[in-house]
Amino acid sequence: xxxxxxxxxxxxxxxxxxxxxxxxxxQANWGRCNMLANYLAEYVAxxxxxxxxAENLISTVTNEFLEAVAQTAPPGTALALSCRQYDGxxxxxLAHALRPDVVVLYMTFLSxxxxxxxxxxxxxxLTAAERPTPAFNQLGxxxxxHDFHVRVAARLEPPxxxxxxxxxxxxxxxxx
Amino acid sequence: xxxxxxxxxLSYDALDQQISFEGTLRITDADDAAAVxxxxxxxxxxxxxxxxxxxRRLRYINAEGMRALSQFVAFARDRATVNLKIIASGVxxxxxxxxPNLRALWDGVEFIxxxxxxxxxxxxxxxxxxxxxxxxQTRILWPQERAVIQRHGLARGMRVADICCGCGDVPxxxxxxxxxxxxxxxxxxxxxxxxxxxxxxxxxVRNAEFQRGDATAxxxxxxxxxxxxxxxxxxxxxxxxxxxxxLVRITRPGGRIYITGEDYDLILGHPExxxxxxxxxxxxxxxxxxxxxxxxxxxxxxxLADSRLEDIRADHIVADTVNTEREAFAxxxxxxxxxxxxxxxxxxxxxxxxxxxxxxxxDAHLRSIRWPQGYASWTVIACxxxxxxxx
Numbered sequence: 001x002x003x004x005x006x007x008x009x010x011x012x013x014x015x016x017x018x019x020x021x022x023x024x025x026x027q028a029n030w031g032r033c034n035m036l037a038n039y040l041a042e043y044v045a046x047x048x049x050x051x052x053x054a055e056n057l058i059s060t061v062t063n064e065f066l067e068a069v070a071q072t073a074p075p076g077t078a079l080a081l082s083c084r085q086y087d088g089x090x091x092x093x094l095a096h097a098l099r100p101d102v103v104v105l106y107m108t109f110l111s112x113x114x115x116x117x118x119x120x121x122x123x124x125x126l127t128a129a130e131r132p133t134p135a136f137n138q139l140g141x142x143x144x145x146h147d148f149h150v151r152v153a154a155r156l157e158p159p160x161x162x163x164x165x166x167x168x169x170x171x172x173x174x175x176x
Numbered sequence: 177x178x179x180x181x182x183x184x185x186l187s188y189d190a191l192d193q194q195i196s197f198e199g200t201l202r203i204t205d206a207d208d209a210a211a212v213x214x215x216x217x218x219x220x221x222x223x224x225x226x227x228x229x230x231x232r233r234l235r236y237i238n239a240e241g242m243r244a245l246s247q248f249v250a251f252a253r254d255r256a257t258v259n260l261k262i263i264a265s266g267v268x269x270x271x272x273x274x275x276p277n278l279r280a281l282w283d284g285v286e287f288i289x290x291x292x293x294x295x296x297x298x299x300x301x302x303x304x305x306x307x308x309x310x311x312x313q314t315r316i317l318w319p320q321e322r323a324v325i326q327r328h329g330l331a332r333g334m335r336v337a338d339i340c341c342g343c344g345d346v347p348x349x350x351x352x353x354x355x356x357x358x359x360x361x362x363x364x365x366x367x368x369x370x371x372x373x374x375x376x377x378x379x380x381v382r383n384a385e386f387q388r389g390d391a392t393a394x395x396x397x398x399x400x401x402x403x404x405x406x407x408x409x410x411x412x413x414x415x416x417x418x419x420x421x422x423l424v425r426i427t428r429p430g431g432r433i434y435i436t437g438e439d440y441d442l443i444l445g446h447p448e449x450x451x452x453x454x455x456x457x458x459x460x461x462x463x464x465x466x467x468x469x470x471x472x473x474x475x476x477x478x479x480l481a482d483s484r485l486e487d488i489r490a491d492h493i494v495a496d497t498v499n500t501e502r503e504a505f506a507x508x509x510x511x512x513x514x515x516x517x518x519x520x521x522x523x524x525x526x527x528x529x530x531x532x533x534x535x536x537x538x539d540a541h542l543r544s545i546r547w548p549q550g551y552a553s554w555t556v557i558a559c560x561x562x563x564x565x566x567x
Binding site for chain 2: 030031033034038049050051052053056057059060063064067122123126127131137139140143146147148
């Protein structure tokens with residue numbers, strides 16, 4: 001089951017990094033989302049002339065998705081994180097198992113990012129008195145789509161419960 | 177009144193009615209979020225008028241942090257007793273993208289980016305075209321300044337920060353010739369920082385880094401450098417004391433803060449002193465119209481004294497036609513001439529007669545420099561002070 005455009009650009013990436021961590025480690029020590037996001041961002045941003053801006057943006061994007069993963073991945077599973085740079089595009093991929101009880105809600109939510117109501121959806125989550133149930137950092141993901149113009153694609157393999165989420169960051173967001 | 181979380185600090189300054197957010201506000205649990213909101217509400221209850229929320233030193237936020245801010249805006253909107261002014265930093269991507277959304281929640285919210293229109297001459301100073309002028313200045317000043325900066329405390333093995341480092345040539349020269357263990361150069365100009373990184377690669381200098389930053393809200397730890405400099409930069413800011421406060425904050429107790437400035441009244445040229453004097457007086461007044469104080473050198477020791485620094489030292493750094501190669505000196509004056517008469521002159525829409533008068537003085541200065549019997553000098557005032565061991 002696919003949401004959004006999942007094909008990779010034909011050209012070889014200009015740059016790539018792959019990391020693997022245990023979802024449980026993020027869940028047990030939430031601060032590790034921050035650490036991992038900052039590590040990845042510093043490493044990736046190093047090649048950009050607007051390094052500080054790039055680092056701030058990449059860390060913010062990565063952290064929000066890691067916080068979502070930390071709430072949707074079952075304990076004892078692994079998270080594969082990879083970042084690739086193409087001409088005009090940075091792709092951040094997160095592949096992990098999805099908790100069975102959030103599959104439908106999570107996929108429905110990711111589908112809603114393709115609607116024309118992002119603005120109202122964003123403000124509804126920003127101003128909500130209570131967090132949604134179940135919560136998987138819906139607001140964080142909406143912030144990125146609403147304000148950083150990232151595009152989110154997802155591929156779910158129902159038999160295994162494995163999901164791959166791909167976040168496309170236009171390079172012009174990094175070189176404003 | 178402060179609230180300190182695991183990775184962030186919120187502090188209230190009653191003088192400015194401002195809450196400053198520092199560190200990383202990636203809130204990880206509901207109790208933490210509730211504590212932040214309670215702190216904001218408590219401050220809200222103490223004031224009238226406008227409450228400023230400054231995010232200039234908050235490196236990151238997450239969705240839970242934004243949710244807490246949204247809840248606070250809703251609280252303020254419902255009370256409608258206090259307006260909010262939200263201050264972002266142009267060097268932090270999240271702050272200029274996320275924070276404007278709070279304005280949509282209530283018309284009592286004002287949003288500004290602090291370093292948009294940071295100083296009057298920002299557009300021209302932060303342009304790549306300004307770099308050759310900086311390079312020319314370094315070429316004639318560094319040979320004189322090298323000894324002065326050591327007298328003011330820069331020594332082998334130190335951790336050094338050069339704030340408003342421009343194109344980075346001086347920190348790289350200092351790294352290579354004076355042997356500190358590490359130098360960090362910070363500048364607000366993206367073009368200058370990129371140039372500095374290129375120069376570092378070209379010079380193959382290790383243990384130096386350059387980063388973009390706001391000198392009035394540095395994203396650097398307190399007490400983290402032995403020696404902190406800010407050279408020939410304070411003259412462009414209307415409130416240099418804000419920068420000096422940051423220089424002092426990042427200097428370790430016992431470390432030294434070193435600043436340099438201009439004094440256009442001390443620029444000499446012989447034998448045509450009168451047109452030269454008139455031109456530099458005019459240039460200083462045109463600079464003032466752009467928000468620059470080109471006689472700020474005489475105010476530097478007072479700035480350091482106001483910051484309660486100890487052991488204040490002052491020196492003149494003099495580049496003249498005796499200690500400096502004449503053509504290198506002339507290249508500096510040509511850069512100044514073009515910058516003043518054309519770059520600033522165009523901004524100020526100078527009349528042709530005023531521009532001609534200005535150019536005549538610079539040309540007289542150039543003749544003084546190039547004439548073997550002539551004498552010319554440029555004096556920069558250097559001051560430093562020591563941060564008290566128990567500030």
